[in-house]
Amino acid sequence: MWKGRSLLDAPWATIAYEELVMCLGVPGRIVKILGDGLALVDFGGIQREVDVSFIPDAKPGDYVVVHAGVAISRMDPEAAEEALQAWKKLLEEMDKLLEMVGEEEEVPRPARG
Numbered sequence: 001m002w003k004g005r006s007l008l009d010a011p012w013a014t015i016a017y018e019e020l021v022m023c024l025g026v027p028g029r030i031v032k033i034l035g036d037g038l039a040l041v042d043f044g045g046i047q048r049e050v051d052v053s054f055i056p057d058a059k060p061g062d063y064v065v066v067h068a069g070v071a072i073s074r075m076d077p078e079a080a081e082e083a084l085q086a087w088k089k090l091l092e093e094m095d096k097l098l099e100m101v102g103e104e105e106e107v108p109r110p111a112r113g
Contacts, residue, residue: 025065027075027083
């Protein structure tokens, strides 16, 4: 199941990219500046190193949108919290779907319109 896993590891993120060719930006909070353009960013409990060189004045506590391991913009804290809650709800719904179909079965792909 996806409980406690990173938002970045969810199967529908890959499906969305492969099937719909869309960009996926994930909100996260900078925990620590590591130097050399890198920062430790928290994504709802999972922490990853992220390139923050596009945001040279980034500091701990800032919320950023991360795409492909790169912080591409700063985000308003209220909007970031709202987005993180939406991601959490989406992950909970994904857990329900996986429980219905079983872990071994393939997750249904989105329909093409």
